[in-house]
Amino acid sequence: MTARPAFLEPTDTFVRRHVGPTDADVAAMLDRIGVPSLDALVDETIPSAIRLGRELALPAGLGESAGLASLAAIADRNQVTRSWIGMGYHGAIVPPVIQRNVLENPSWYTQYTPYQAEISQGRLEALLNFQTMVADLCGLPLAGSSLLDEGTAAAEAMALCWAAGRKQRDRFVISQRCHPQTIAVVQTRAEAIGMQVEVGDLEAMDFEGACGVLDQYPDTYGRAVDLQRLADRVHDGGALYVVATDLLALTLLTPPGEFGADVVLGNSQRFGVPMGFGGPHAAFLATRDEFKRQIPGRLIGVSKDRHGAPALRMALQTREQHIRRDKATSNICTAQVLLAIMAGMYAVYHGPKGLKAIATRVHGLTKTLHKGLEAIGYRVAPGAYFDTLRVMTDERGAEAAVAAAAARGIDLRPIDETSFGVSFDESTNAEDVEALLLALGATQAQANVELLATGVDPNVATGLARTGEFLTHPIFHSYHSEHEMLRYIHRLAARDLSLTTSMIPLGSCTMKLNATSEMLPVTWPSLGALHPFAPAERTAGYQQLFRDLESWLGEITGFAGVSLQPNAGSQGEFAGMLVIRAHHQAQGQGHRDVCLIPTSAHGTNPASAVMAGMRVVAVACDVRGNVDVDDLRAKAEKHADALAAIMITYPSTHGVFETRIREICTIVHEFGGQVYLDGANMNAQVGLCRPGDYGADVC
Numbered sequence: 001m002t003a004r005p006a007f008l009e010p011t012d013t014f015v016r017r018h019v020g021p022t023d024a025d026v027a028a029m030l031d032r033i034g035v036p037s038l039d040a041l042v043d044e045t046i047p048s049a050i051r052l053g054r055e056l057a058l059p060a061g062l063g064e065s066a067g068l069a070s071l072a073a074i075a076d077r078n079q080v081t082r083s084w085i086g087m088g089y090h091g092a093i094v095p096p097v098i099q100r101n102v103l104e105n106p107s108w109y110t111q112y113t114p115y116q117a118e119i120s121q122g123r124l125e126a127l128l129n130f131q132t133m134v135a136d137l138c139g140l141p142l143a144g145s146s147l148l149d150e151g152t153a154a155a156e157a158m159a160l161c162w163a164a165g166r167k168q169r170d171r172f173v174i175s176q177r178c179h180p181q182t183i184a185v186v187q188t189r190a191e192a193i194g195m196q197v198e199v200g201d202l203e204a205m206d207f208e209g210a211c212g213v214l215d216q217y218p219d220t221y222g223r224a225v226d227l228q229r230l231a232d233r234v235h236d237g238g239a240l241y242v243v244a245t246d247l248l249a250l251t252l253l254t255p256p257g258e259f260g261a262d263v264v265l266g267n268s269q270r271f272g273v274p275m276g277f278g279g280p281h282a283a284f285l286a287t288r289d290e291f292k293r294q295i296p297g298r299l300i301g302v303s304k305d306r307h308g309a310p311a312l313r314m315a316l317q318t319r320e321q322h323i324r325r326d327k328a329t330s331n332i333c334t335a336q337v338l339l340a341i342m343a344g345m346y347a348v349y350h351g352p353k354g355l356k357a358i359a360t361r362v363h364g365l366t367k368t369l370h371k372g373l374e375a376i377g378y379r380v381a382p383g384a385y386f387d388t389l390r391v392m393t394d395e396r397g398a399e400a401a402v403a404a405a406a407a408r409g410i411d412l413r414p415i416d417e418t419s420f421g422v423s424f425d426e427s428t429n430a431e432d433v434e435a436l437l438l439a440l441g442a443t444q445a446q447a448n449v450e451l452l453a454t455g456v457d458p459n460v461a462t463g464l465a466r467t468g469e470f471l472t473h474p475i476f477h478s479y480h481s482e483h484e485m486l487r488y489i490h491r492l493a494a495r496d497l498s499l500t501t502s503m504i505p506l507g508s509c510t511m512k513l514n515a516t517s518e519m520l521p522v523t524w525p526s527l528g529a530l531h532p533f534a535p536a537e538r539t540a541g542y543q544q545l546f547r548d549l550e551s552w553l554g555e556i557t558g559f560a561g562v563s564l565q566p567n568a569g570s571q572g573e574f575a576g577m578l579v580i581r582a583h584h585q586a587q588g589q590g591h592r593d594v595c596l597i598p599t600s601a602h603g604t605n606p607a608s609a610v611m612a613g614m615r616v617v618a619v620a621c622d623v624r625g626n627v628d629v630d631d632l633r634a635k636a637e638k639h640a641d642a643l644a645a646i647m648i649t650y651p652s653t654h655g656v657f658e659t660r661i662r663e664i665c666t667i668v669h670e671f672g673g674q675v676y677l678d679g680a681n682m683n684a685q686v687g688l689c690r691p692g693d694y695g696a697d698v699c
Helices: 014-018 023-033 038-045 064-075 096-103 121-138 150-164 180-193 228-236 320-327 337-375 398-407 430-439 449-453 482-493 516-523 540-557 569-586 604-611 629-638 661-670 679-684
Strands: 171-175 196-200 210-217 240-245 263-267 283-287 299-304 310-316 388-392 413-416 419-423 594-598 615-619 643-649 674-678
Touching: 014 064, 023 038, 064 516, 064 540, 096 337, 096 482, 096 516, 121 283, 121 299, 121 310, 121 337, 121 482, 150 171, 150 180, 150 210, 150 240, 150 263, 150 283, 171 180, 180 196, 180 210, 180 569, 180 604, 210 228, 228 240, 320 604, 337 388, 337 430, 337 449, 337 482, 398 413, 398 419, 398 430, 430 449, 540 679, 569 604, 569 643, 569 674, 569 679, 594 604, 594 629, 604 615, 604 643, 615 629, 629 643, 629 661, 643 661, 661 674, 674 679
Parallel strands: 171 196, 171 210, 210 240, 240 263, 594 615, 594 643, 643 674
Antiparallel strands: 263 283, 299 310, 388 419, 413 419
């Protein structure tokens, strides 16, 4: 067959620009280690018994420009609409100075996670701003520097309540008026560790024997009420009161810390971060000082260096789990640093007056819509609210109303047969109010927003209004012009080590390897402006991306099925262990709960196993750090009746392809267990070997 002419291939190939070593570099490396070729090096490194022996069946690669064009065509299949579904996700205006200089700036998005304070002072200050913002708005003295998402934060809050009560109480109560996705995540986490979750009307429930009670303020349908009496009842029952909330609402509403909340959590997405079809976004968790040892994730502290100058450090860092292992309170190791920085910068840029002005405008528009809806015969659920209305349709039916709005490019939230939800946000304007009223049957005169707005008081009800100051630190009063903000952002970036200044030799699953062409689409509205609960017909582009990625990952790993649901490596571990647990239950072997973990494993591994309800048994390693196979066999045999799994990192944490990996998998299978293979080092295997081929069950 005639060779394909080279000039038919693209010249802007990805590999040429993004795989660092040149041919000369590779030759020098091979000469230094005494190996004649890369193929020979691979032959010496990877056991022949697990080699794939063929090329991966994947589509041909594209040049960077062609790849972007292909992705743009896929993204264009999505339909970006006015989305007022709410449920914790809102349209946001990303200040251009933050988009260009943080989200699109490699000085911010290529950094290693801030474990090393001496090369992370800029990020640590930005995260301290985030912590301060959260603590102030929530009315509590202590906040972490970000979590993964609101549902995960609620599950972490449940774990905090359980740990704070010394795990003596295994009942957790949730309001039925919390966001449904939050309830689902907490239920999943609770079931694995034997916690009993009860969902219902908190006004009608007792809290005896509960370690915690989770409420939503304002609730998922928009209602905001005085929760002081409920907080007192929770405390009288001996439980901690946990409140999921909305940061923008808290610029106007009484903060939960003032009416007795012990833990406050939520999602910072609407602080200048696009919806992005559900994330990633930085969640938050604030609590009282007495629970600082149970708080998940990072805590940034202000200290002094040896010269007496202020210095930032990790006062309580996620890597503590690598020390505490199966005693860790959380398995989260990275928690949306970039998005937390964006949200914190949003608060710095707007300051308390700016945030309150945004919130007041949103509330005023919501009240104007309320007035217009009632004028055309709809009824709004009674009570105070911030930005969300539950609209009663009576005989007209919610389905017809939602469909009528959708026909005009407006997505609402279907609640039940006779009601739907509307949630306004920072991007809403007067024309939007008019368009929605017209879609719901108003005449042009009835939809006159200027007339409707006459007499509307944009302030919240007096009994619920926030009275104290917030964001009083000078940082939130200093950078409100674009040029001042620009200088501040770049001043902080200059204090960090990122890929813009040097190579980063630390292993990492964070963003530093993402090329510019991979980052550009993040800011496309066709990808960023979609609500995660948008109707399926609006999201054809995303669905194609998911199908393609699942197929390609299946081919790369050798597994039969792929889930894209976990939003971090730590959550992938947890999900994988839940799959193994469910497998044993389906086989009538639900009693299997022992997880073998080599002492060299990632610290997240034992934490994930415990979160999945398993008992950790350590397996020894030899002097080279490889798994001691004799000890593994002895432990597997000893726990044969209860063996659930092994968690092993491959290649190992020090980068070695252990030659006995097939034997390790066989031993675990022989005694009834499943093999979880940590994919942190998956890049080293791509195209060379596949976990699903040599014995792993989950990765």
